[in-house]
Amino acid sequence: MSPFALAADFPSKPIELIVPSSPGGGTDIMARRFADLARKYSTQSFIVTNKPGASGGIAMTEVQRAAPDGYKVGVLISELAIIPHLGMTKVTTRDFIPLARLNGDPGLVAVRADSPLKSIEELLALARKQPGEFSVGNAGTGTIWHLAAVALEDKTGVRFNHVPHQGAAPSVMALAGGHVQAIVVSPAEIGSFVQAGKIRVLASMADRRLPAPYAEVQTLKEKGIDLVVGTWRGLGVPLNTPPAVVSYLRDVAAKTAADPEFPAALLAANLQPAYLPGEEFQTFMDSQSAYFKQLLGRLNLQK
Numbered sequence: 001m002s003p004f005a006l007a008a009d010f011p012s013k014p015i016e017l018i019v020p021s022s023p024g025g026g027t028d029i030m031a032r033r034f035a036d037l038a039r040k041y042s043t044q045s046f047i048v049t050n051k052p053g054a055s056g057g058i059a060m061t062e063v064q065r066a067a068p069d070g071y072k073v074g075v076l077i078s079e080l081a082i083i084p085h086l087g088m089t090k091v092t093t094r095d096f097i098p099l100a101r102l103n104g105d106p107g108l109v110a111v112r113a114d115s116p117l118k119s120i121e122e123l124l125a126l127a128r129k130q131p132g133e134f135s136v137g138n139a140g141t142g143t144i145w146h147l148a149a150v151a152l153e154d155k156t157g158v159r160f161n162h163v164p165h166q167g168a169a170p171s172v173m174a175l176a177g178g179h180v181q182a183i184v185v186s187p188a189e190i191g192s193f194v195q196a197g198k199i200r201v202l203a204s205m206a207d208r209r210l211p212a213p214y215a216e217v218q219t220l221k222e223k224g225i226d227l228v229v230g231t232w233r234g235l236g237v238p239l240n241t242p243p244a245v246v247s248y249l250r251d252v253a254a255k256t257a258a259d260p261e262f263p264a265a266l267l268a269a270n271l272q273p274a275y276l277p278g279e280e281f282q283t284f285m286d287s288q289s290a291y292f293k294q295l296l297g298r299l300n301l302q303k
Helices: 003-007 026-038 054-065 120-129 144-156 168-176 187-195 243-258 261-268 278-298
Strands: 015-019 046-050 072-077 096-106 108-112 135-138 161-164 182-185 199-204 230-238 273-277
Touching: 015 026, 015 054, 026 046, 026 072, 026 096, 026 187, 026 230, 026 243, 026 261, 054 072, 054 096, 054 230, 072 096, 096 187, 096 243, 096 278, 108 120, 108 168, 108 187, 120 199, 135 144, 135 168, 144 161, 144 182, 144 230, 144 278, 168 182, 168 187, 168 199, 182 187, 187 199, 230 243, 230 278, 243 261, 243 273, 261 273, 273 278
Parallel strands: 015 046, 015 072, 135 161, 135 182
Antiparallel strands: 072 230, 096 230, 096 273, 108 182, 108 199
């Protein structure tokens, strides 16, 4: 039977949602909230499958190689615009049909609450005195938070000691345990630590201030550092997926994103809603890929 004939009956079974991270992180939380609510707008359920590894490359490669029938939807993450330029995967932003962007979160530069560093200016001043020694934890080499710290180096002329971990959560625990001096992560990944008074945020990489509990945190732009970097998450399917299937899935994504329960669920987890429809999501991903390609090339990190 042809793919177009199958598309007429779509969906006739549950749809697998491939998540490129371990359970419990921001990407997983967003995916599970989406899967729960999408059931209201789809005749079939979405089943979440976690496939962490290679900065998201394992999961996104699996989706890219999957049968183009709509039954395997991938959560596309910001690393898709980075890791191809590092030689970590051959999959690029052009290897999917995007359905929608659902979320976007800026990077936060944070230290332990008992750190003597009280401002981003103090952090950068200390890093300048200790070139290559000031330790900044990240979620792994090639992840968005690694590149966010690299971009901060590029903008300010400092040089950090980048310490990779197996995900954002381990990097937060490394900071909490005093094993690194600072980290760059998203609001969702340190929200509970900030509210418990264990971690202090020095600056945000957003273009404007965030809502509580980060409303008092100044942006780097307010500090005279023109840098906006953040993570993003959306949905995509393999190339050659039939148009009728793509249309169905885009409609489900749009209705789920517009459901008041979805942004409320994201905000409750310190995740920022940031919906973009498919075509606009593609344009956004391409611009991100171009930015990181240029950054990595300028710093001689591109493969």
